[in-house]
Amino acid sequence: MSQKTPQSMKPATAAKKLGVYLPATPAEFQEGPITRAALDELMNEPPEWLVALRQNGPHPRPVVAQKLNVSISGLARGGVEEALTTEQINALLADRPQWLQNERASMAAVRAEEARVRDAAAQKAAEGRAGSR
Structure with missing residues (x-):
């Protein structure tokens, strides 16, 4: 049986789901695809940059x-x-x-x-x- 690849999305899609402005996110967020698991982690345990971006x-x-x-x-x-x-x-x-x-x-x-x-x-x-x- 083949290994399933994790579902991923473009950074713009992830930013939209998080309700943040993509150009204001860190470079590592903007550079590559975001997996569904990574997005879920960002939603459940937002890092400091995400909390600050949502607040300010x-x-x-x-x-x-x-x-x-x-x-x-x-x-x-x-x-x-x-x-x-x-x-x-x-x-x-x-x-x-x-x-x-x-x-x-x-x-x-x-x-x-x-x-x-x-x-x-x-x-x-x-x-x-x-x-x-």
Whole structure:
């Protein structure tokens, strides 16, 4: 029986799964493929560099968008094209520029509509179950 090779992924994929900005990771992380076992180890017992990177950044755009409570498209509309540090994100939250206020309101409206649609679908499903008895 042949020996199975461990499943591996590109550093960019591993960085995305870890929620970190690849250019800010150590060179040894960026240089070669990451095995699934190595990724699991990083997730379960993060080294100091990973803890610091998650805490202080720079953060990738999806993390920045989440922390600002806007969409990734909203970041682009606001002119945020690069990774931001936690300090920069906190400064934006403190200053609340107009674009951020607009994008947060837009995100809130989208989430409210998604909740309304979800509730309507659940109501319709409940009515369907009650009617089939």
